[in-house]
């Protein structure tokens with residue numbers, strides 16, 4: 083008998099009632115396919131950085147404890163959604179079955195390798211076994227299956243980029259795509275956490291957009307990550323600072339900008355309490371893009387009001403049209419970033 087589920091996956095929400103899969107507490111992760119779903123045999127999860135950092139901290143960096151925590155989250159929720167950060171990540175795997183009513187404009191076939199472009203925090207997932215987990219890498223190899231709803235975005239993995247590298251960059255594809263939209267020629271931009279994965283991609287895109295008359299300032303915590311940006315010439319200025327130390331970041335960015343502040347701030351930090359650094363350094367009528375999943379909407383909205391800043395605060399929607407291609411193209415264009423990411427993430 084044909085079984086058509088809701089395009090947005092509400093048929094898999096077990097609790098609470100009347101919600102969508104992302105905010106739901108628990109999803110039905112039985113792998114019996116509805117006619118408008120896709121079944122994926124999963125090989126690797128890329129756990130969101132804010133989530134992985136929280137899990138690693140809670141488990142004191144112990145790999146076995148981290149595995150147990152991930153298994154218990156997935157068995158409790160039917161999806162890999164960190165209960166503290168609320169965030170997920172994404173996955174790669176092989177298409178195992180496609181329901182006859184699955185919306186399939188890309189003509190994906192059974193056997194194709196794909197990356198999901200929707201969050202693990204809404205993707206029904208069953209883990210049979212964790213095959214490999216390294217505390218220093220947020221890519222976790224598993225045996226298991228997942229479901230993609232009819233509205234679920236995905237990309238067929240390209241032939242010219244290794245799958246784990248594609249997984250790493252597609253996880254953060256929304257960030258450089260937003261930079262491409264927001265940053266104009268001649269702008270002054272500040273990228274907090276610019277030395278991390280999404281940060282490096284944002285720096286590349288920002289340098290391209292601002293051109294020779296603009297400025298790209300990176301605020302980075304570790305000297306090592308800051309040096310990476312200097313070596314790759316991905317910013318005009320690099321500040322080594324703790325982005326949670328608001329007044330320190332504010333003073334140092336003001337010094338670099340003749341007390342004017344910046345036009346666009348991109349927040350790529352993976353720890354909480356960096357909202358006010360982002361807001362204070364941004365010019366009136368400027369824009370802050372909070373890609374970080376550790377961002378508090380309340381702190382940002384009330385904080386901006388509290389310091390009298392009329393600025394646009396953008397939540398980091400992970401999806402922007404064309405984001406996957408734009409991000410994979412950065413890897414194709416920049417040999418240096420490709421080499422760095424192959425060293426760090428593959």
Ligand code: NAP
Pocket residue numbers: 130131132133169253254256274275276277278279280281301302303304307323324325326350351352353372373374375376398399400401
């Ligand atoms: P990442 O590679 O771990 O980068 C985070 C960077 O922030 C690192 O360079 C880190 O430096 C730096 N950092 C940490 N604490 C800092 C501090 N106090 N001051 C200054 N810099 C600091 O993470 P990512 O994968 O690029 O992800 C970045 C953020 O985006 C995370 O919050 C992640 O959850 C979020 N995200 C959002 C979406 C979305 O759809 N909106 C999708 C994916 C990821 P160290 O390495 O030295 O600590």
